[in-house]
Amino acid sequence: xxxxxxxxxxxxxxxxxxxxxxxxxxxxxxxxxxxxxxxxxxxxxxxxxxxxxxxxxxxxxxxxxxxxxxxxxxxxxxxxxxxxxxxxxxxxxxxxxxxxxxxxxxxxxxxxxxxxxxxxxxxxxxxxxxxxxxxxxxxxxxxxxxxxxxxxxxxxxxxxxxxxxxxxxxxxxxxxxxxxxxxxxxxxxxxxxxxxxxxxxxxxxxxxxxxxxxxxxxxxxxxxxxxxxxxxxxxxxxxxxxxxxxxxxxxxxx
Amino acid sequence: xxxxxxxxxxxxxxxxxxxxxxxxxxxxxxxxxxxxxxxxxxxxxxxxxxxxxxxxxxxxxxxxxxxxxxxxxxxxxxxxxxxxxxxxxxxxxxx
Numbered sequence: 522x523x524x525x526x527x528x529x530x531x532x533x534x535x536x537x538x539x540x541x542x543x544x545x546x547x548x549x550x551x552x553x554x555x556x557x558x559x560x561x562x563x564x565x566x567x568x569x570x571x572x573x574x575x576x577x578x579x580x581x582x583x584x585x586x587x588x589x590x591x592x593x594x595x596x597x598x599x600x601x602x603x604x605x606x607x608x609x610x611x612x613x614x615x616x617x618x619x620x621x622x623x624x625x626x627x628x629x630x631x632x633x634x635x636x637x638x639x640x641x642x643x644x645x646x647x648x649x650x651x652x653x654x655x656x657x658x659x660x661x662x663x664x665x666x667x668x669x670x671x672x673x674x675x676x677x678x679x680x681x682x683x684x685x686x687x688x689x690x691x692x693x694x695x696x697x698x699x700x701x702x703x704x705x706x707x708x709x710x711x712x713x714x715x716x717x718x719x720x721x722x723x724x725x726x727x728x729x730x731x732x733x734x735x736x737x738x739x740x741x742x743x744x745x746x747x748x749x750x751x752x753x754x755x756x757x758x759x760x761x762x763x764x765x766x767x768x769x770x771x772x773x774x775x
Numbered sequence: 776x777x778x779x780x781x782x783x784x785x786x787x788x789x790x791x792x793x794x795x796x797x798x799x800x801x802x803x804x805x806x807x808x809x810x811x812x813x814x815x816x817x818x819x820x821x822x823x824x825x826x827x828x829x830x831x832x833x834x835x836x837x838x839x840x841x842x843x844x845x846x847x848x849x850x851x852x853x854x855x856x857x858x859x860x861x862x863x864x865x866x867x868x869x870x
Binding site: 649650667668694695696697698710713714715716717718719720721722723 | 799800801803815816818821836843846847849851852853855856857858859860861862863
């Protein structure tokens with residue numbers, strides 16, 4: 522049942538069932554208000570806090586029922602949560618760095634991503650099918666799940682909050698270039714931008730373009746350049762200069 | 776070669792159905808015409824799985840490619856921009 526958790530959780534976020542909420546279903550109206558109306562923003566924050574309380578209470582009640590019925594122990598639940606949070610985008614970064622240095626591996630990743638992940642010791646059996654897509658000078662991919670929050674968690678960890686947000690999920694398909702711009706990335710005018718709606722059985726991993734000036738870099742060095750967002754397709758990997766700046770900044774902070 | 780209902784390059788329309796309950800076909804592609812550009816294989820039917828069923832019979836799953844500007848009344852992107860989305864065979868009809 523590992524596959525179904527996305528869909529079922531997402532269904533709740535999307536429909537709310539018996540739990541009415543105030544968000545408009547019209548993305549443009551929603552965006553306009555988000556930008557112009559402080560009162561609306563405060564209302565939205567209150568709504569999120571209210572929803573969190575609602576789901577936290579519901580989750581705790583469910584955990585108690587499972588415990589009382591002897592279906593799951595506290596320890597089993599703790600281990601499952603730890604497993605979930607043990608997954609991180611670093612798994613994906615390792616795969617991308619390998620693809621950048623090993624053309625044969627990249628070809629296998631594009632042809633059968635599940636098998637290629639297996640070569641790297643990454644278990645994707647919780648995903649029905651992993652699909653890798655390669656950005657080029659002429660084609661760029663970006664991934665969204667408009668229905669809920671489908672995401673290759675075994676490869677990239679838990680999705681960022683913005684990926685699950687209503688504004689991203691609606692604007693990515695109604696104005697993808699504007700969405701990228703919001704996130705600090707300008708897609709070139711002449712590139713073919715392909716939005717992937719991750720709505721069913723496949724989970725997507727974008728192979729970003731290897732940054733210029735890294736021709737003599739090792740796989741371990743390249744790994745540091747691969748950002749989570751570049752594997753979702755909403756940004757580029759770090760440049761060598763950006764990595765240098767980040768290393769210096771963290772050194773100063775430390 | 777497995778015999779499939781649709782083939783690469785086929786023009787297809789997403790059926791305009793609004794069944795009660797869980798389904799994975801997004802509203803904004805219903806009634807729209809696109810092109811088959813990949814076949815993923817057969818997968819369990821989420822409309823049945825969602826209610827504790829076995830998901831059988833398996834359904835063919837396709838990637839359908841749309842010009843993103845065909846999906847909306849406004850201009851959503853450049854003329855070359857696309858949306859690819861996974862659609863099960865029973866939601867597709869030939870054009």
